Amino acid sequence: MIKIKILFALLCIGLLNTSCYQKESNIETSEITFESLTCNAKINPTAIESKQPIFSWIVAVEGNNKSQSAYQILVASSLEKLNNNQGDLWNSGKTEEAKSTYVKYKGTKLNAVTSYYWKVKIWDEKKQESDWSEIQSFQTGLIDEANWGDSKWISLNKDTRTSEHSFREYKTGPMKAPIMVNGQAASYFRNVINTEKEIENAQAYICGLGYYELYLNGAKVGDHVLDPAPSNYDKQAYYVNYDISEQLKLGKNAFGIILGNGFYAQDISWKRDPESDKDMSYGPPTVRFLIKVTYKDGSKKDFYTDENWKESTGPIVFNNIYGGDTYDARYEINGWNTLNYNDEKWGNAKVVTPKLKKISAQQIPAIKKLKEFEPQNVFKAPNGDWIVDFGQNIAGWVKINVKEKEGQLIEITTTESLLRNSKDVFQGSTGGGANGMAQIYKYICKGNDLESWEPKFSYHGFRYAKIKGVSTKPDSKMIKAVLVATDIQEKGSFSSSEPLFNKMHSISKWTIVDNVHGIPEDCPHREKCGWLGDAHAFCEYALYNYDMYDFYKKYMEDIRTQMRPTKGHNNPEIKFQVPTMIAPGKRTSSYAKLDWGVATMYLPWYNYLHYGDDAIVKDYYKEMKGLTNFYLSFKDENGIIQDGMGDWCPPRWDRRKNPGAMECDPIISANAYFYDILGVMEGFAKINKDAAFEAEMKKEKEQLKAAFNKNFLVAMPKTNLKWYGSQTATVQALQFGMVPELEIEQVVDGLVYDITEIKGWHHSTGIHGNRYIYTVLTKYGKADLAYQILTTPDFPSQTYVMNNGFTTWPERQFEWETMEGPTNSLNHPMHSGFAAYFYESLGGIKSSKDNVGYKVFTVNPEFPKKVTSTSVTVPTPYGDIKNAWSLKENVLSMDIKVPFNTKAKVVLTQNEIESLTINGEPYLDNQEKYNLEVVENTNVILGSGNYIIKYKKF
Numbered sequence: 001m002i003k004i005k006i007l008f009a010l011l012c013i014g015l016l017n018t019s020c021y022q023k024e025s026n027i028e029t030s031e032i033t034f035e036s037l038t039c040n041a042k043i044n045p046t047a048i049e050s051k052q053p054i055f056s057w058i059v060a061v062e063g064n065n066k067s068q069s070a071y072q073i074l075v076a077s078s079l080e081k082l083n084n085n086q087g088d089l090w091n092s093g094k095t096e097e098a099k100s101t102y103v104k105y106k107g108t109k110l111n112a113v114t115s116y117y118w119k120v121k122i123w124d125e126k127k128q129e130s131d132w133s134e135i136q137s138f139q140t141g142l143i144d145e146a147n148w149g150d151s152k153w154i155s156l157n158k159d160t161r162t163s164e165h166s167f168r169e170y171k172t173g174p175m176k177a178p179i180m181v182n183g184q185a186a187s188y189f190r191n192v193i194n195t196e197k198e199i200e201n202a203q204a205y206i207c208g209l210g211y212y213e214l215y216l217n218g219a220k221v222g223d224h225v226l227d228p229a230p231s232n233y234d235k236q237a238y239y240v241n242y243d244i245s246e247q248l249k250l251g252k253n254a255f256g257i258i259l260g261n262g263f264y265a266q267d268i269s270w271k272r273d274p275e276s277d278k279d280m281s282y283g284p285p286t287v288r289f290l291i292k293v294t295y296k297d298g299s300k301k302d303f304y305t306d307e308n309w310k311e312s313t314g315p316i317v318f319n320n321i322y323g324g325d326t327y328d329a330r331y332e333i334n335g336w337n338t339l340n341y342n343d344e345k346w347g348n349a350k351v352v353t354p355k356l357k358k359i360s361a362q363q364i365p366a367i368k369k370l371k372e373f374e375p376q377n378v379f380k381a382p383n384g385d386w387i388v389d390f391g392q393n394i395a396g397w398v399k400i401n402v403k404e405k406e407g408q409l410i411e412i413t414t415t416e417s418l419l420r421n422s423k424d425v426f427q428g429s430t431g432g433g434a435n436g437m438a439q440i441y442k443y444i445c446k447g448n449d450l451e452s453w454e455p456k457f458s459y460h461g462f463r464y465a466k467i468k469g470v471s472t473k474p475d476s477k478m479i480k481a482v483l484v485a486t487d488i489q490e491k492g493s494f495s496s497s498e499p500l501f502n503k504m505h506s507i508s509k510w511t512i513v514d515n516v517h518g519i520p521e522d523c524p525h526r527e528k529c530g531w532l533g534d535a536h537a538f539c540e541y542a543l544y545n546y547d548m549y550d551f552y553k554k555y556m557e558d559i560r561t562q563m564r565p566t567k568g569h570n571n572p573e574i575k576f577q578v579p580t581m582i583a584p585g586k587r588t589s590s591y592a593k594l595d596w597g598v599a600t601m602y603l604p605w606y607n608y609l610h611y612g613d614d615a616i617v618k619d620y621y622k623e624m625k626g627l628t629n630f631y632l633s634f635k636d637e638n639g640i641i642q643d644g645m646g647d648w649c650p651p652r653w654d655r656r657k658n659p660g661a662m663e664c665d666p667i668i669s670a671n672a673y674f675y676d677i678l679g680v681m682e683g684f685a686k687i688n689k690d691a692a693f694e695a696e697m698k699k700e701k702e703q704l705k706a707a708f709n710k711n712f713l714v715a716m717p718k719t720n721l722k723w724y725g726s727q728t729a730t731v732q733a734l735q736f737g738m739v740p741e742l743e744i745e746q747v748v749d750g751l752v753y754d755i756t757e758i759k760g761w762h763h764s765t766g767i768h769g770n771r772y773i774y775t776v777l778t779k780y781g782k783a784d785l786a787y788q789i790l791t792t793p794d795f796p797s798q799t800y801v802m803n804n805g806f807t808t809w810p811e812r813q814f815e816w817e818t819m820e821g822p823t824n825s826l827n828h829p830m831h832s833g834f835a836a837y838f839y840e841s842l843g844g845i846k847s848s849k850d851n852v853g854y855k856v857f858t859v860n861p862e863f864p865k866k867v868t869s870t871s872v873t874v875p876t877p878y879g880d881i882k883n884a885w886s887l888k889e890n891v892l893s894m895d896i897k898v899p900f901n902t903k904a905k906v907v908l909t910q911n912e913i914e915s916l917t918i919n920g921e922p923y924l925d926n927q928e929k930y931n932l933e934v935v936e937n938t939n940v941i942l943g944s945g946n947y948i949i950k951y952k953k954f
Helices: 002-020 079-083 499-513 532-537 539-545 549-562 599-611 615-619 621-632 666-687 691-712 727-735 741-758 767-779 783-791 798-803 829-842 910-914
Strands: 032-039 054-061 068-076 115-124 136-139 153-155 168-170 179-181 187-195 199-209 212-216 237-243 251-259 286-295 300-304 310-312 316-320 324-328 350-352 359-361 367-373 377-380 386-402 409-415 440-444 451-453 460-468 479-486 493-496 564-567 575-578 845-847 856-859 869-874 881-888 891-898 903-906 933-935 939-942 945-952
Touching: 032 115, 032 136, 054 115, 068 079, 079 115, 187 286, 199 212, 199 251, 251 286, 367 386, 386 409, 386 440, 386 499, 460 479, 493 499, 493 829, 499 539, 499 783, 499 798, 499 829, 532 539, 532 599, 532 767, 532 829, 539 599, 539 829, 549 599, 549 615, 575 621, 599 615, 599 621, 599 666, 615 621, 615 666, 621 666, 621 691, 666 691, 666 727, 666 767, 727 741, 727 767, 741 767, 741 783, 767 783, 767 829, 783 798, 783 829, 829 845, 829 869, 891 903, 910 945
Parallel strands: 237 359, 324 440, 856 903
Antiparallel strands: 032 054, 068 115, 115 136, 153 286, 153 350, 168 179, 187 251, 187 310, 199 237, 199 286, 212 251, 286 300, 316 324, 367 479, 377 386, 386 451, 386 460, 386 479, 409 440, 409 460, 493 869, 564 575, 845 856, 869 881, 881 891, 891 945, 903 939, 933 939
C-alpha cells in the first residue's frame, strides 16, 4: 500500500512539473530523455544525512557518439519554486562539465527532517540544450542526536514468560551434556496517541537494538523484516524512516512494537564457557521510536517512546538468531496493537541508556521476504516424521498453516542436506555443533481452527524441513519456504551457449543472495558472520550483478568500527587500528590476517572501479593507510611480509585432518595480494593528494615484486618451466602483473603443466586462486583449458559439485559420494567469486582503471571454442552496457550498447581490425561517420550508441 501511495505521489509531481514548466521557445533542443535520476544513488530517497547530497542522471539519446558538455541543477525548498525555475537553495548555473554522476550539492545548508526538490538539464556535445528533467525529491533524516527530541530508549521491565516451551537445549561440541537456556524475552510495547488536527505529514523513525516490527492500528508498518541491519551496536546503530502520513488518522491511534533479540541481544550462541556471564550480547533488547507530525495548519508535534508506554511478554516465548523462534499460540494477545485493547494489566516500560555512540539512517536496502517455495517432494523419515524438500537451498524461514489440538507442539528442523541414502535429514552443517543450537522452529497450537504462523526474529539456511507433530501429510497449503534477504536489486545478466555455465551463474547468484542480511555473510546458518576474506572474494562478481553501492559503504563502516588498537609486528611500540577477521559483532576471531584484512582496501577499490564515486576512497583513506602500514610492519629481512591466512578451502583440505592439501604457502598468497594492494593504495594516495605516501607505495611495490620473484619463482622439477610453487600463487602472480616480462611464457606453461600433467586437468585452488584461474588462463590464450577445468564431471570441478545436486556452492571441496552426508556449510559465497569470469572474460567487459565507473570500458570477449555465443548486461552509473556476441564460420559478431556519455575500447589485433565492419560497413569507411579513434595501434574507441561489430577471429 505504501509503494502505491509513493508512486501516486511521484506521478502527481511529474504531472505538476509537466503542467507548470514553460519551455523557452528560442532555445534549440535535442531529443534527450532522462531515463533515471538519483540523489545519493537512490530515486527520491528519504532520510538522507549527508551534508552534500550527490546527483546523477542516466540519459538516452538517439544516434552515436553522444555525450554531455554541460549541466545545470536547480534545488528548491518547494515544488512551486522549482516549477518556476527558482533554485532558491542551489542553482549550479550552466556548468561546463561532462560529469553526469555524483555531482555534489553546493548550495545552502540543508535542514533535518525536510523535503527538497531538484531537477536538471544538460547540453550535449553539440551544445544543444535538453528540456528540464521531471522533478525529483529527497528528504533529510534526523541527522543528529538533538533531533530525536524527548524520545527515550525503552526496554522490557519484567520477563513474565511462563510457557514450558520457553527453554531450548544448548550444547557445543566440547560440552558433555546440554544445558537449558531461554535467552532474553521478546518484548511487546504499546501506546495510544491522539492527533488533534488534520494531518499534512507524518514521519516515523525507529531504531531497534534487536530486531523489531512496528504496528499502527493493528497493521504492520512497511514490508521490512529483520530490521535494522546488524552493526557494532555500541559504536554505530541504524534507524529506519517510514512515511505514515496516510496511515495515521485524526484522533486516537494505537502503536505497537514487538522487539526481539537479533544479534544485539543474542546471549546464548558462541559462548566459550556456557556457565560464564560473558556472552555475545550488547545488553537487553531496547527500542527508540519517534513520530514527527506536521498538521495542515503548519503546526507540529512529536510523539515518542517513554516511560508511559506499556510493556508485556507474549506468544514469542523464545527467539535466537541461530536457534530459531518458539511461538506458543496459547499466549497470544488478541488486539494488543489496536485501540480497543485493555492494557491495564501491562506494566510500564523501563527507560534505559544503552551504550551507543551514534545512530544513523539505514541507507542500504532492507531485508524483505523475497520469494516463496512450495514443497517439491514430501516423504516420511524412518522415525515417522515428515521431510519436505523445497528444491533450493535458501536463507529464510518456513510459514505454516495447521489445524491441531490445543497444546500440540509442532517442531520443524531445517537442514541443507539429506543422508547419503536420502532417507533422513543430515544436520552436519546445521546441527549446532559450532554455535550450540540446531536450526529449529517450534509452534504450540492454541487449538482454534486453522492457525497460521511464520517466525519474526530468526532466519535459517536450508533446503529441507523435518516436521514433527502434524497429523496429516504436509503439502503446499500446510507449509512453504520463504526466501528472506537484503533486497539488493539484480541489475546485471549473463547467458551463454554453454548450459553448464548458465547453471554455474545461477548457483553463484543464489549463494550470494542467501548470504546478504545487512552484511556479506560467510553462511546463513552455522555462523552468519561477516568474514573479511569471504567478503572480498565474491565482491567483484556481486558488483557485476547487483546494485551494491550502499551495501559496501555500510560494510566499510562495520569494518572501521570493528578496528581496535594492535601492536605492530616489528615495531611493537606502535599501535595501529586493525580490524578483526570478522566484522561486525561480538564474535571477532583474531586480528585480521593480511589476506583477510585486505578487504579493507579491496572493497573501496572495487566499489570505486565499478561506480566511479571516490567518496568511499576519501572517507576510509585514514583507516586504509594505517592498516597498510600495519602489514608493512611484518616485513622481514628478505622483503617478504610474514603474515597470512592461506588459500582457504582448496580440494580435500581440512585444517585438522588434511592441512597439507593447502598446497599454496599462506605467506606467498598473502604477499601476492599485498603487492596488488600496494598498487591500489598508490592510487588512493594520489586521489587524496598524499604525495609522500604515494611515492612510498610505489617504492614498496617495486621492492616486493623483486623480493617475491627472488624468493618464490622457481623451476619446476624435470622441466624447463617455472612457477611459484602452486597453482594459486602462479595465478595470482600472473593476475597482478608480478611475473617478469621475459618469464611470462615459461610461467604460463608451468601453470598449464601442473594443471594437465600433475593434477590431471584439474584445479587445486582455494578461494584466492579460484577467483582468478579461469580469467588468467583465458587471458594467456588457454581459454579451452579453463573450459575443461570447469566442465569436467570429475572431482573437484564446479560441474562435479552441480552433479552432486547442490543448488549453492558448499564451503568445502570434498568428494561427497564418500561421505555419510555433507559436512560443513553448503552455502558459502566466497566460492562465487570465480563467476566474475563470465563477465570479464566471456562477456569481455571491464571498467578502465584510469576512467573508473565505466566512463571508459574495454570490450574484449575471450572464450573457448565450445562457447559460440554469450550475452551480458553490466549495470553502470551511466546506464547498462550490453554485449551480445556470437561466432559463426570464424566471424565474431557483437551487438554492443555503449551508454550515453561513455566510451568503449574494443580490443583488436591487427588482423581483426583489417576485417572489421561497423553497422555493416567497413571500418575505414566509418572512421569519420562515427568519429572513431584508434589507440594502442589496433584498439578502436567507440562513443555512445548501438553498434553491430563484426570481424574475423584469428
